[in-house]
Amino acid sequence: MTAAPLEDQDxxxxxxxxWLLFNERVLDESLDADNPLLERARFVAIxxxxxxxxxxxxxxxxxxxxxxxxNRKDVYGYxxxxxxxxxxxxxxxxxxxxCRIYDEKLKVQLAAEKILLRRAADLNPxxxxxxxxxxxxxxxxxxxxxxxxxxxxxxxxxxxTISFAVHLERKGEMYLAVIPVPANLPRLVKLxxxxxxxxxxxxxxILRDNLKNFFRGHEIKSAALFRIIRDSELSVDEEFxxxxxxxxxxxxxxxxxxxxxxxxxxxGCTEGLLDALTEALAFPKEExxxxxxxxxxxxxFQLAGQVPEAKLFYPVHVPAKPVYENIFDRIRxxxxxxxxxxxxxxxxxDLIKTAASDPxxxxxxxxxxxxxxxxxxxSALKLAAKNxxxxxVLVEIKARFDEERNIGWARQLEEAxxxxxxxxxxxKIHSKITLIVRREEDRTRRYVHLSTGxxxxxxxxxxxxxxxxxxNDDFARDISDVFxxxxxxxxxxxxxxxxxxxxxLREYFFELIDKEIAFQKEHKNGFxxxxxxxxxxxxxxxxxxxxxRAGVKVRLIVRGICVLLPGVPGLSETIKVKSxxxxxLEHSRIFLFNNNTDNRVFLSSADWMSRNFDRRIELxxxxxxxxxxxxxxxxxxxxxxxxxxxxxxxxxxxYSFARASKEKFSVQDEFLKTP
Numbered sequence: 004m005t006a007a008p009l010e011d012q013d014x015x016x017x018x019x020x021x022w023l024l025f026n027e028r029v030l031d032e033s034l035d036a037d038n039p040l041l042e043r044a045r046f047v048a049i050x051x052x053x054x055x056x057x058x059x060x061x062x063x064x065x066x067x068x069x070x071x072x073x074n075r076k077d078v079y080g081y082x083x084x085x086x087x088x089x090x091x092x093x094x095x096x097x098x099x100x101x102c103r104i105y106d107e108k109l110k111v112q113l114a115a116e117k118i119l120l121r122r123a124a125d126l127n128p129x130x131x132x133x134x135x136x137x138x139x140x141x142x143x144x145x146x147x148x149x150x151x152x153x154x155x156x157x158x159x160x161x162x163x164t165i166s167f168a169v170h171l172e173r174k175g176e177m178y179l180a181v182i183p184v185p186a187n188l189p190r191l192v193k194l195x196x197x198x199x200x201x202x203x204x205x206x207x208x209i210l211r212d213n214l215k216n217f218f219r220g221h222e223i224k225s226a227a228l229f230r231i232i233r234d235s236e237l238s239v240d241e242e243f244x245x246x247x248x249x250x251x252x253x254x255x256x257x258x259x260x261x262x263x264x265x266x267x268x269x270x271g272c273t274e275g276l277l278d279a280l281t282e283a284l285a286f287p288k289e290e291x292x293x294x295x296x297x298x299x300x301x302x303x304f305q306l307a308g309q310v311p312e313a314k315l316f317y318p319v320h321v322p323a324k325p326v327y328e329n330i331f332d333r334i335r336x337x338x339x340x341x342x343x344x345x346x347x348x349x350x351x352x353d354l355i356k357t358a359a360s361d362p363x364x365x366x367x368x369x370x371x372x373x374x375x376x377x378x379x380x381x382s383a384l385k386l387a388a389k390n391x392x393x394x395x396v397l398v399e400i401k402a403r404f405d406e407e408r409n410i411g412w413a414r415q416l417e418e419a420x421x422x423x424x425x426x427x428x429x430x431k432i433h434s435k436i437t438l439i440v441r442r443e444e445d446r447t448r449r450y451v452h453l454s455t456g457x458x459x460x461x462x463x464x465x466x467x468x469x470x471x472x473x474x475n476d477d478f479a480r481d482i483s484d485v486f487x488x489x490x491x492x493x494x495x496x497x498x499x500x501x502x503x504x505x506x507x508l509r510e511y512f513f514e515l516i517d518k519e520i521a522f523q524k525e526h527k528n529g530f531x532x533x534x535x536x537x538x539x540x541x542x543x544x545x546x547x548x549x550x551x552r553a554g555v556k557v558r559l560i561v562r563g564i565c566v567l568l569p570g571v572p573g574l575s576e577t578i579k580v581k582s583x584x585x586x587x588l589e590h591s592r593i594f595l596f597n598n599n600t601d602n603r604v605f606l607s608s609a610d611w612m613s614r615n616f617d618r619r620i621e622l623x624x625x626x627x628x629x630x631x632x633x634x635x636x637x638x639x640x641x642x643x644x645x646x647x648x649x650x651x652x653x654x655x656x657x658y659s660f661a662r663a664s665k666e667k668f669s670v671q672d673e674f675l676k677t678p
Contacts, residue, residue, distance in 0.1 A: 009571075009574060010080055011076070011078065011079055011080030012079065012080040012081070013568075013571070014080075014548075014568060014571070014574065015078075015079045015080070015541070015544070015566045015567070015568060016079075016565065016566055016567075016568060016656050017077075017079040017081055017086060017566070018079065018539050018564050018566050019057075019061050019065070019086065019090055020086075020089065020090065020093065020656075021539075021563075021564045021565055021566055022057060022061070022563065022564050023057070023090070023093045023094070023097065024656075024657075024658060025562070025563040025564060025582070025584075026050055026053045026054060026057070026097065027097055027100075028582060028584045028650060028658060029046060029049055029050045029053060029584055030046065030047065030050040030097065030100065030101055030104070031584075032046040032584060032585070033046040033047045033050070033101075033104050033105075033109065034104060034108070037647075038317075038586075039314070039315050039316050039317055040109070040112055040113065040116060040315045041306070041307045041310060041312070041315040041316055042307075042315075042316055042317055042586070043109060044105075044109055044113070044303045044306060044307060045303060045304065045307045047101055047104060047105055047109065047300050047303055048300060048301045048302070048303035048304045048307075050097075050101055051101060051299065051300045051301045052301050052304075054094070054097070054098070055162075055163055055232060055301075057094075058094070058232045058264060058265050059162055059232055059233065059234065059235035059264070060235060061090075062090065062094070062264055062265070063232075063233075063234035063235065063262070063264040064234075065083060065086060065087050065090065066087070066234075066262075066264055067234070067262075068083040069083050069084060069087055078541050079566065091290075095292060098292065098294065101300060102294060102295060102296055102300070105296075105297075105300055105303075106295075106296050116312070116315065117197070117199060117200035117201065118200070118201045118202075118203075118306070118310055119196075119200065119201070119202045119203070120202075120203050120204070120205070120297075121194060121202055121203065121204045121208075122204075122208060123204070123208055123209065123211065123212035126194070126204070129195050130194045130195055130196075130202070130204075133194060133195050134192075134194070134204065134209055134212075137192060137209065138209055138213050141188070142185075142188075142206060142209060142210065142213075143213075143216065145185050145187075145188065146182060146185065146210070146217065147182075147183075148169075148180055148181075148182050148217040148218065149180060149181045149182070149183075150178065150179075150180050151178075151179040151180060151181060151279075151283055152178065152179075157181070157283045157284065158181055158183070160181075160183060160231055161186070161233070162231065162232050162233035162235055162261070163186075163230065163231075163232060163299070164183055164184070164186065164230065164231060165183070165184040165207060165228060165229075165230045165298055165299055166181050166182060166183040166184060166228070166229055166230070167181065167182040167184070167207075167210060167211070167214065167226050167227070167228055167229075168180075168181055168226065168227055168228075168229050168268075168272075168276055168279070168280045169181070169182065169214060169218070169223060169225075169226045170223070170224045170225045170226070170273065170275060170276045170279065171218055171221040171222065171223060171224065172221065172222045172224050173220060173221045173222070177224070177275075177279075178221065179276075179279045179280070179283065180217075180218065182210065182214070182217065184206060184207050184210065184228075185206070188206060189206075189305055190205055190206055190207070190302045190305060191203050191204075191205060191206075191302050191305040191306060191309065192204050192205070192206055192209070193309055201309070201310050203306065203309070205297065205302065207228060207298070211226065211228075214226055224273075224275075224276075225272070225273040225275070225276045226276075227268055227269050227271065227272035227273075227276055227277075227280075228268070228269045228298045229266060229267065229268045229269070229272075229280060229298075230266075230267045230298055230299055231263050231265065231266055231267075231284070232263070232264055232265040232267075233261040233262060233263055233264060234261040234262045234264050235261065263284055263285075263286050265290075265292060266280075266281070266284060266286045266290070266291050266292070267291075267292045267293070267294055267298065268280070268291055268292070268293055268294075269293070269294055269295075269298060270293045270294065270295045272293075277291065317586055320344070320675055322343065322344055322345060322346050322347040322348070322464075322678070323345070323346050323347060323678050324346070324347035324349050324350070325339060325341065325346070325347075325350055327350075329357070330350060330353045330354050330357050330472075331357065331361070331441065331450060333350075333472075334450055334472045334473065334474050335448075335474055338471065338472060338473040338475065338628060338631070339471070339472040339473075340469065340470070340471055340472075340626075340631045340634060340635075341469070341470045341471075341472070342467070342468075342469055342591075342634075342638070342674070342678060343456070343463045343464075343466070343467065343468050343469075343470065344463060344464050344465060344466065344467065344587060345467075345674040345675060345678035346678045348460060348463035348464075348470075350470070350472065351380075351452060351454070351458065351463075351470055352379050352380060352383075352460065354437065354439070354450070354452055354472070355367070355369070355379075355380050355383040355384065355387075355437070356379065356380075356383040358383075358387060358392070358439045358441075358450075359383040359384065359386040359387035359390060359392065360386065360387075360390065361441070363441050363442050363443065364387075364392055364439060364440070364441050364442075365392065365393060365440045365441065365442055365447070366392060366393040366394070366395070366438075366439070366440040367384065367387050367392055367393075367394045367395070367437070367438075367439050367440075368394075368395045368396075368437070368438040368439075368486045369384070369395075369396055369397070369436065369437040369438070369458070370396075370397045370399070370432050370434055370435060370436050370437075370458075370489075371396055371397065371398045371399065371412065371458055372399045372431075372432065372433055372435065372457050372458075373457040373458075373459050373462070374408075374412060374457070374458055374459050375459045375460045375461040375462070376408070376461075377460075378412075378458075378459070378460060379460060380458050380460070381412055381415070381416065384396060384416060384419070384421055385415065385416060385419035385420075385421070387421075388416075388419045388420035388421045389419060389420065393422075394416075394420070394421040394422065395421070395422045395423075395424070395486070395490060396413075396416050396421050396422070396423050396424070397423075397424045397432050397489060397490070398412055398413040398416065398423055398424070398425060399431055399432045399433070413425055424489070424490055427489070427620070430505070430618060430619060430620055431614075431618065431619045431620070432489060432619070432620045433608055433609070433615065433619040433620060433621050434485075434503070434608045434620055434621050434622040435453065435454040435455070435456060435457060435458065435608050435622075436451070436452070436453050436454075436482055436485065436486075436622060437451065437452040437453075437458075438450070438451055438479070438482045438483060438486060439451075448474055448479075449474065449476075449479035449482075449483065450472070450473075450474045450479075451472070451473050451474065451475070451478045451479055451482050452470060452471070452472050453470070453471045453478075453482075453501075453606070453622065453624055454468060454469065454470040454471070454608070455468045455469050455470075455590065455591045455592045455593075455606055455607065455608060456468030456469075456470075456590050456591070462588075465586075465587055465588055466587065466588045466590040467587050467588065467589050467590055467591050467671075468590050468591050469591045469593070469606055469635070469638075471606060471624070471626070475500070477499040477500045478500045478501075478624070480498075480499070481498035481499055481500045481501045482501070484498060485498075485501065485503065485622065488503075489620060500624055500625065501622050501623065501624045502622070502623045502624070503620065503621060503622050503623075504609060504615060504616050504617070504619060504620065504621040505616065505617050505618065505619070505620070508609060508615075508616055508621060508623060509540070509542065509543065509616040509617075511623070512543060512546075512594075512611075513543075513546055515531075515594075515596045515603070516531065516546050516547065516549075516550050516555075516596075517546075518596070518598065519531055519550060519555045519596055519597060519598075520549065520550050520553045520555055522597065522598070522599045523550075523553050523554050523555045524553060524554075526599055527554070528597055528599060528600060529550065529553065529554065529555035529556065529597065530555065530556045530557075530558075530596075530597035531547075531550065531555060531556070531557045531558070531595070531596055531597070532557075532558045532594075532595040532596075532636075532639050532643075533557075533558070533559055533560070533593070533594045533595070533611075534559075534560040534561075534589070534591060534592065534593045534594075534638075534639055534642060535559075535560070535561055535562075535592045535610045535611055536561070536562050536563050536564075536589070536590060536592070536610045537561065537562075537563045537564040537565070537610040537611070537612050538559065538561045538564065538565045538566060538567055538610070538611045538612070539564050539565075539566045539610075539611065539612040539613060540611050540612055540613045540615075540616055541566070541613075542613075542616075543611045543616075544566060544567045544611075547567060547575070547578060548567075548574055548575055548578075550577075551574065551575045551576060551577045551578050552573070552574070554577060555577060556577050557577060557578040557579070558579055558581075558639075558643060559578065559579070559580045559581070560580075560581050560582070560583065560589070560639070560642050560643065561580055561581075561582055561652075562582055562583060562584065562588070562589040562590075563582075564612075565580055565582070565652060567580065568652075568654060568656065569652055569653075569654065570653070570654040571654050579651070580651070580652035581642075581643065581645075581649045581650065581651055581652070581661065582649065582650045582652065582658060583642060583645055583648050583649050583650075583670065583671075584648060584650070585647075585648035585669070585671050586671055587671050589642075591606075591638075592606065592607040592608065592609060592610060593605070593606060593635050593638060593639055594606075594607065594623070595635070595636060595639060602632060602636065603625060604625070604626045604631075604632045604635050604636065605623050605624065605625050605626065606623070606624055606626060606635070607621065607622065607623035607624070608621050608622055608623075609621035609622075609623060641670045641673060641674070642670050644668050644670065645661070645668055645669060645670040646661050646662055646663040646666075646667065646668050647662060647667055647668065647669040647672075648669055648670070648671065649661045649670075
């Protein structure tokens with residue numbers, strides 16, 4: 004008899020539940036005593052910031068499905084209502100866990116280092132005077148109390164806004180008022196303190212102590228902090244939009260008025276005030292989340308930035324920089340592979356800066372998905388246009404939560420004389436590519452840079468990525484053609500060195516996996532080794548399950564979402580999955596196929612997610628140089644060897660540490676020593 008087919012819930016971990024498992028791994032780094040104290044505090048802030056984004060997008064989308072009475076199972080076997088209950092329970096559990104970690108562990112340890120968060124009632128006389136001056140000179144002029152009545156509608160509060168709800172009484176009548184905590188001021192205020200200590204107070208605590216100053220003639224009956232999260236997914240009909248830039252701008256402007264998807268209120272809020280608040284927000288009272296202690300722990304980012312104690316942070320890392328005098332000479336000499344942040348991101352910056360000023364450079368073409376606020380690369384592109392280079396920049400204005408910044412970059416580049424493309428309707432341009440055309444003595448040569456990560460100098464300090472520099476003619480022709488496809492109406496071909504989505508990337512992976520299945524059947528050496536951020540595409544997963552049933556060994560290093568379930572008898576017995584969460588964010592995408600012992604190794608901008616295969620322009624490229632292939636194999640092997648920060652995904656849909664007490668090995672620490 005054959006076994007009954009598995010239900011979808013037995014074959015997959017739902018992507019939203021898997022994401023919450025990932026964010027819990029981030030939170031658990033705050034419990035690791037091997038991490039310096041303020042880095043542990045920062046992990047709590049990262050966890051909270053991640054959770055906010057999840058609520059604004061995934062949780063909001065789930066609530067919208069339920070509101071629309073959508074009642075079909077998804078590809079993972081869940082009805083929206085069932086998933087919503089499970090997700091909501093997990094979100095509340097994780098939020099409470101984060102609060103407990105901070106209140107019961109980190110606060111105590113911070114206090115032992117003389118880093119204290121004060122309440123207004125605990126201030127000494129000097130601190131009281133300081134806070135009064137700060138309130139009178141800075142806070143009071145900025146704050147605008149808002150009455151809620153027939154003539155004063157509930158204020159438009161942006162997502163993540165913290166506010167006071169205040170119940171007032173005058174002549175027997177009850178009134179509701181709202182005071183938003185200003186987001187344009189640092190939430191954490193440093194207090195005068197002893198020379199060897201650091202003391203702080205939150206501005207919401209200062210406001211709480213001074214609420215009476217805003218409501219003269221009224222009696223404050225009760226007050227409570229609350230925080231809202233709004234649906235922040237842009238809803239733009241790109242196909243029928245005559246101007247994509249204006250449509251995205253309009254969508255961003257509408258975000259502050261989008262539907263409230265979560266309401267968090269501090270414990271102790273009176274029933275009457277809660278009723279008035281939920282009625283004003285049209286939010287179901289039974290869905291309110293209550294927190295004890297400080298609201299929104301992302302202020303811990305600010306705490307880490309205001310305590311200059313080196314011992315409480317990771318040791319400073321100065322990345323190694325390849326040696327060269329001129330970046331073009333270096334690339335002509337031989338291809339170059341750079342592994343950031345262990346090696347410097349500076350060669351990438353130098354490539355654009357040198358091209359901007361080099362009289363021999365004729366044109367620069369590149370994609371920008373995310374860039375830093377003070378980007379040297381963007382400045383260099385503007386200089387290049389000023390120097391009369393032909394500069395074409397594809398700025399992806401739909402990069403989530405970076406829409407406003409990228410629109411700003413796009414306008415600046417356009418004003419500088421660059422030819423700017425704002426993206427493509429229905430697609431996101433996620434590939435990371437640069438092409439530089441240079442006139443040289445013997446010929447016109449094209450220089451190419453491709454990467455697994457963004458052109459962002461700041462994230463390059465904390466994201467692990469691999470950048471590749473070449474002037475190989477095949478690469479140059481392919482990338483030239485890629486830009487023609489993106490910027491014009493050219494149809495894509497099957498290129499020599501690159502593979503792209505949404506055209507044929509998934510199918511190419513299928514071909515590679517099928518070859519491993521064939522080699523396994525003939526030679527018993529089928530093997531797949533892949534590293535990525537997320538694995539969510541069900542079609543790829545089913546193909547990996549097929550490979551496993553054929554006996555192909557599969558190793559997967561997946562930092563975040565992993566929908567695939569390893570080690571299930573009869574389904575995925577030969578598949579193993581690990582996740583590494585540590586000091587650096589594991590962002591590189593590396594794919595290795597044994598190919599009957601003649602390894603084929605690829606780098607890519609794409610994860611194995613449906614959006615990357617179907618709704619994004621991505622690139623994957625093969626590495627042919629043997630020493631580079633060996634180097635990338637070593638990166639994969641070192642990641643797999645990690646027994647300090649790696650967690651192993653179990654068939655029971657849980658993660659467990661792969662820790663060893665002897666022969667400890669942390670891949671990130673190892674690469675810090677030997678990049």
